[in-house]
Amino acid sequence: MAKNYPTIGEYNQLMQKKGGSAFKSLNGINLIPSKTSPIKVYLFGSGAFAAVFKGSLNGRTYAIRCFLSAEDETINRYKAICSYLKNIHSSWKTDCEFIENEISLNGNAYPILKMEWMNGLLINQFVSNHLSENKVLAELQAKLVSVSEDLERNKIGHGDIQCGNIIISGTSDDFQVKLIDYDGMYVPDLAYKKSIEKGRSEFQHPKRTLNNFSPEMDRFSFWVMITALEALKHDKTLWREVMQGGFNTLDNFLFTIQDFLNPNQSALFNRLYNLNSTSLNFYLETLKWLCNSEYSVIPPPALYGNSSNITKSIPSEHQKYVPNSQSIDRTVSASKYKIITTNGTASVLTSTFQKLGSTPLELDKQTYEGKLILVSNGKETKRITLNSHQNLIEIKFD
Structure with missing residues (x-):
């Protein structure tokens, strides 16, 4: 359910009139104007859902997001996100806090999102x-x-x-x-x-x-x-x-x-x-x-030369496979899996994108039983789980 929120102008007028006393728990925060001439303007930016203001408190600078519109679902998401991030200590993170009933306008109290102000x-x-x-x-x-x-x-x-x-x-x-x-x-x-x-x-x-x-x-x-x-x-x-x-x-x-x-x-x-x-x-x-x-x-990103889980020759659409004009040998021993493709060669990869070889390819049954493999000709990728009931795996691409 949507709630009616103040406009950008109403928020800015409140900041001009009351300054830091416009807030409840942040009472006394020193609001920083985005410009001072010809009049003070406190708005730093806005989007579809919030207007952004800036203030300093106890030696730290914050971005204060005041909501312009939000569904209950959106508010609940913000609460969940900020609550979870409290216990995350990572260099990429900017501190955030969702504060309910923090700012009052027209007889109603509204929430804000307080975030660390990032310089850079x-x-x-x-x-x-x-x-x-x-x-x-x-x-x-x-x-x-x-x-x-x-x-x-x-x-x-x-x-x-x-x-x-x-x-x-x-x-x-x-x-x-x-x-x-x-x-x-x-x-x-x-x-x-x-x-x-x-x-x-x-x-x-x-x-x-x-x-x-x-x-x-x-x-x-x-x-x-x-x-x-x-x-x-x-x-x-x-x-x-x-x-x-x-x-x-x-x-x-x-x-x-x-x-x-x-x-x-x-x-x-x-x-x-x-x-x-x-x-x-x-x-x-x-x-x-x-x-x-x-x-x-899509595999996790990895750097060249440090990509043990990703083949350096992942097939791509620009690579044209060469059709196999010879008849396909379908014989395979009981201790092996044999992967063949009937309309051209393809690359066989592990589930972590390590290249095992190209078709036709035999794999040790004891080593790969129950494992997921990927077979790709550059245009299509087939996902196959190897099991003990089959020795010959024949792949057809569109």
Whole structure:
């Protein structure tokens, strides 16, 4: 059920009139105006659901989000998210607290969301400032992978990893990746719910739906970012704005949804392949394969050279299999599994994307019984659980 909330103007007028005394538990907070001339204005920004104000209390600076509209479901989500994050001690986290009945207007009390005010640069601004420093770009890649691992370790999904929600604090020699905007976050108390958003398309798998709501939902976004950073190590002109011949829209990390939907026709993918870099090709092969695969098979992000769980030769749609013109040998010993494909060769991978070989392939039955394997020709991926009742596994692709 929706509740009627004050307008931006009403909140701002209250701040102008009462200052810090407008709040209950935060009574005395020193409100910081966004501008002082010709009159003081306290609003720092607003979105569809909240107006943002800024204040300092006990030596710390906070962002105060005052709601403009919210369903009961939205309020309950905020409560669950803030409650869960209280016990999480991670470098990417910004402290947040949901406070009920904190501000009164027109005879009614309304909640606020108090969050740590983050100083720093949006990640795309940080990249612009350090574009020529490959060491910094590599460190940023590593930190993004670390954040991804930490989110999943703590059973958290952000839901909208993109330029506007990542702030880099500190200096190029010592910086931290901070995540902001927890509106669409997954925490265990929200299990069995749906996502409230699908995130910016420039960072999302084209098959992501609102049902994809879990600690794994940010994996594709991180793959996009570390791939783009690898590309920028080799060609700085990619970061030029689109009107200047580059691929930077100011809201993306080189890629757009069209690249994900049609990687074979993507001018960006083709240009990156022409750079002929082994390390970059690892990321490109992975990203292109993911674009052509189901959302459910996206592996955790990993850095080139430190990716024990991910093959360096993940098949992708641009790789054409060579049809097998010879007759297929279907003989197999009782102690083996034999995987064959009837319309071309395919790669066989473990459930953690370690490449086992190409079809036709024999696997030891004792070692792989009950294990899940993936068989992919670059366009399709089949998931097969090996069991003792079969020795010959014959795969047909569309």
